[in-house]
Amino acid sequence: MKKLLAVLLCLSPVLALAHPGHDTNGVMAGLMHPVGGWDHLLAMVAVGLWAATFSGKARWLIPTTFIGVMAAGFVLGINGIHIPMTEQSIAASVLILGLAAAWVKKMPTAAAMILVGVFALFHGLAHGAEMGAHGALGYALGFVLATAALHAAGFGLGCVSVKHAWLRRVSGSLIGLIGFGMLMGA
Numbered sequence: 001m002k003k004l005l006a007v008l009l010c011l012s013p014v015l016a017l018a019h020p021g022h023d024t025n026g027v028m029a030g031l032m033h034p035v036g037g038w039d040h041l042l043a044m045v046a047v048g049l050w051a052a053t054f055s056g057k058a059r060w061l062i063p064t065t066f067i068g069v070m071a072a073g074f075v076l077g078i079n080g081i082h083i084p085m086t087e088q089s090i091a092a093s094v095l096i097l098g099l100a101a102a103w104v105k106k107m108p109t110a111a112a113m114i115l116v117g118v119f120a121l122f123h124g125l126a127h128g129a130e131m132g133a134h135g136a137l138g139y140a141l142g143f144v145l146a147t148a149a150l151h152a153a154g155f156g157l158g159c160v161s162v163k164h165a166w167l168r169r170v171s172g173s174l175i176g177l178i179g180f181g182m183l184m185g186a
Contacts, residue, residue, distance in 0.1 A: 033146070038178070045157070046154060067144055070120040072124060073121040074131075091185075093122065094176070097176075100115070127140070
């Protein structure tokens with residue numbers, strides 16, 4: 001187990017696909033980007049996994065906050081707005097959201113929404129920075145749909161882990177560990 005964790009930690013900087021440089025032409029490129037970049041994939045799954053630990057409206061407010069703020073960040077990125085340390089913030093999102101999903105027992109819904117919203121802003125900025133105005137709507141539609149699907153996958157895993165808390169703890173901890181490696185390599 002220690003060897004596996006060491007290998008994952010060593011490989012994690014490679015798993016973070018830096019921005020820009022991805023295909024940004026149309027819906028299909030937008031659908032593929034969050035799935036093809038480990039940084040985005042793991043953060044999105046972690047949001048869904050964490051949302052499943054909440055009850056009531058929070059279960060959908062947390063992921064929809066992420067999607068809404070990410071879309072706003074995309075618009076800012078397309079318009080040339082840049083916030084320093086975007087890549088490091090994306091790596092930190094994998095670390096913190098993974099660990100939150102694994103270990104945070106109680107947190108007010110508003111605080112969780114603010115936390116995912118801050119990270120969503122950076123994810124959206126990164127998406128928008130890779131774009132020109134050409135094809136932006138199709139690309140945005142694709143990555144929003146892929147993000148929602150990854151949130152749903154994480155939520156499904158979180159619902160399964162209600163009876164098996166170890167599954168959520170291991171999944172979230174592994175996401176966090178990979179995020180730590182990404183952050184050290186960013």
